[in-house]
Amino acid sequence: xxxxxxxLETLEPKEFIADKIKEISSLVGDGLAVxxxxxxxxxxxxxxxxxxxxxxxxxxxxxxNGLMRQDEPQKIVSLFKGLGVPVELFDARKQFFAALKxxxxxxxxxxxxxxxxxxxxxxxLVKNSGAxxxxxxxxxxxxxxxxxxxxxxxxxxxxxxxxxxxQYGYTLIEPLIELRKPAVREIAKALGLPxxxxxxxxxxxxxxxxxxxxxxxPERIExxxxxxxxxxxxxxxxxxxxxxxxLHEDKVTGIRNGxxxxxxxxxxxxxESSDAKTGSPTRLTYDILEGLAARITEDVPGVxxxxxxxxxxxxxxxxxx
Amino acid sequence: xxxxxxxLETLEPKEFIADKIKEISSLVGDGLAVxxxxxxxxxxxxxxxxxxxxxxxxxxxxxxNGLMRQDEPQKIVSLFKGLGVPVELFDARKQFFAALKxxxxxxxxxxxxxxxxxxxxxxxLVKNSGAxxxxxxxxxxxxxxxxxxxxxxxxxxxxxxxxxxxQYGYTLIEPLIELRKPAVREIAKALGLPxxxxxxxxxxxxxxxxxxxxxxxPERIExxxxxxxxxxxxxxxxxxxxxxxxLHEDKVTGIRNGxxxxxxxxxxxxxESSDAKTGSPTRLTYDILEGLAARITEDVPGVxxxxxxxxxxxxxxxxxx
Numbered sequence: 001x002x003x004x005x006x007x008l009e010t011l012e013p014k015e016f017i018a019d020k021i022k023e024i025s026s027l028v029g030d031g032l033a034v035x036x037x038x039x040x041x042x043x044x045x046x047x048x049x050x051x052x053x054x055x056x057x058x059x060x061x062x063x064x065n066g067l068m069r070q071d072e073p074q075k076i077v078s079l080f081k082g083l084g085v086p087v088e089l090f091d092a093r094k095q096f097f098a099a100l101k102x103x104x105x106x107x108x109x110x111x112x113x114x115x116x117x118x119x120x121x122x123x124x125l126v127k128n129s130g131a132x133x134x135x136x137x138x139x140x141x142x143x144x145x146x147x148x149x150x151x152x153x154x155x156x157x158x159x160x161x162x163x164x165x166x167q168y169g170y171t172l173i174e175p176l177i178e179l180r181k182p183a184v185r186e187i188a189k190a191l192g193l194p195x196x197x198x199x200x201x202x203x204x205x206x207x208x209x210x211x212x213x214x215x216x217x218p219e220r221i222e223x224x225x226x227x228x229x230x231x232x233x234x235x236x237x238x239x240x241x242x243x244x245x246x247l248h249e250d251k252v253t254g255i256r257n258g259x260x261x262x263x264x265x266x267x268x269x270x271x272e273s274s275d276a277k278t279g280s281p282t283r284l285t286y287d288i289l290e291g292l293a294a295r296i297t298e299d300v301p302g303v304x305x306x307x308x309x310x311x312x313x314x315x316x317x318x319x320x321x
Numbered sequence: 322x323x324x325x326x327x328x329l330e331t332l333e334p335k336e337f338i339a340d341k342i343k344e345i346s347s348l349v350g351d352g353l354a355v356x357x358x359x360x361x362x363x364x365x366x367x368x369x370x371x372x373x374x375x376x377x378x379x380x381x382x383x384x385x386n387g388l389m390r391q392d393e394p395q396k397i398v399s400l401f402k403g404l405g406v407p408v409e410l411f412d413a414r415k416q417f418f419a420a421l422k423x424x425x426x427x428x429x430x431x432x433x434x435x436x437x438x439x440x441x442x443x444x445x446l447v448k449n450s451g452a453x454x455x456x457x458x459x460x461x462x463x464x465x466x467x468x469x470x471x472x473x474x475x476x477x478x479x480x481x482x483x484x485x486x487x488q489y490g491y492t493l494i495e496p497l498i499e500l501r502k503p504a505v506r507e508i509a510k511a512l513g514l515p516x517x518x519x520x521x522x523x524x525x526x527x528x529x530x531x532x533x534x535x536x537x538x539p540e541r542i543e544x545x546x547x548x549x550x551x552x553x554x555x556x557x558x559x560x561x562x563x564x565x566x567x568l569h570e571d572k573v574t575g576i577r578n579g580x581x582x583x584x585x586x587x588x589x590x591x592x593e594s595s596d597a598k599t600g601s602p603t604r605l606t607y608d609i610l611e612g613l614a615a616r617i618t619e620d621v622p623g624v625x626x627x628x629x630x631x632x633x634x635x636x637x638x639x640x641x642x
Contacts (some may be wrong), residue, residue, distance in 0.1 A: 252641040289631040307628035310610040
């Protein structure tokens, strides 16, 4: 099935929301649907649409995969509780780290996360709940990049010819499939979601596992989580499209207290972009850059070196993994 | 033996030159000394001092180790020929790459180069020439960093308790041992060496092998050589203390002609420093940085991503390996 993009110019948020609520209602009927909320704008919009369409007919899970930002699971669950939407926190850290063990290739890593998420964790949750439908926030850019073979987005299934009913036991509903990120943000606003959600910087599906080059062990995820916290604190006021910390596998020579310290390197990326299709590095001042390097090398154990990516997309991509 | 620094403030270049010429003459006498010229300011000064002291009693080699900048060996030999100093080009590429094969640890890499240089290549050259002395440009910073255990400088032997007479068959003479780089540059000027030499950015002893994280194969050295050429062309006018390209071992996801390209990353470093003891990143404009990234990703095969190091020394070091 060819999917046609609904651009920001042609989007009518209220109409879109009404249409999607109707669509979801008629597909699920009296049945049960589940969805996974990550706190990103895509899954937040899907949660709201699903909840408005189905009420108690929607069961929303927050899957704690061990790869999230610091305190993220608790924050998001309580934010949605405040909006009247019940979300169940499901601890799946063990399953995800087991799936990631020993894997260094980016595509294999993404595949391991896909399998852990859809089959191991979600497959069982859906089966136990008896739901026949899975709502998810796949968007237009995800499909485009996967189909072009640039990067396997974790949430692409149907478009790759995967029969979810046969493989995982549920039907997939993807209400955002014709929208790019800026349009999704408009819908989020129109749904009354707070700014914290609708202006949230994109965070990849494989979460911090995509921010670690090489194996994503709990220890390495913790390093990049600390660096991510610092970068988000320091760069949130820039208004940049996206900003991220990447932990390299390469080690570099540093110096601590006059002694050699063969340590870790963190790469910072901060993007100007409107749609993630192309991008250029934000022209951060050197005061900001050196301040980031100083905080990261002081506060994140083992890090002796910090770089800033200065390549455009293309030939770079937004994320490294 | 405790070595005392002669600072830029107390240095009298003409007096220093006269003293060192006298010292070298009296040590070598009617004997034969050899030295290796790399084209860096240290070895260039040593070559001039040795030539003035010994004339035909000095045999100068340029060791082509396969790790130099593009066209460097030929350029340097002909520059010194123009100054009346004969230099013999010695091709030792095979020996160096054999010594580096399979080695990824920075310290082991440095040790392999030290052994290849002093034992394999120089040991034989000295033996064949019958020389009893080796002149070399070890400076004060080299010793300091090695003794502190930060980084094993390739040219540190005596200070680590290595008996060169016993191990390699020659006595070491180190006329620059009490000077740091800025003082060496003053001596170079006073010796009438051209600006190309006395204001030359420092280049590490292990040359491009120190600019490659992981194994230094001929292919990987060629990648970093191409990037180095671009960086030196674009940054020579900045007046920075040192600028360099580093090839990472980590691979990152890029995009070429709409398709995924899992490729290489080059890290750029450009330093403001007076003595290499401390340093901060040069505040290059984004036009320069993005221009470098564009040229490198276009002209150096396989490279999809370029970063700029924004960390101070300490906790970073000038070089990565």
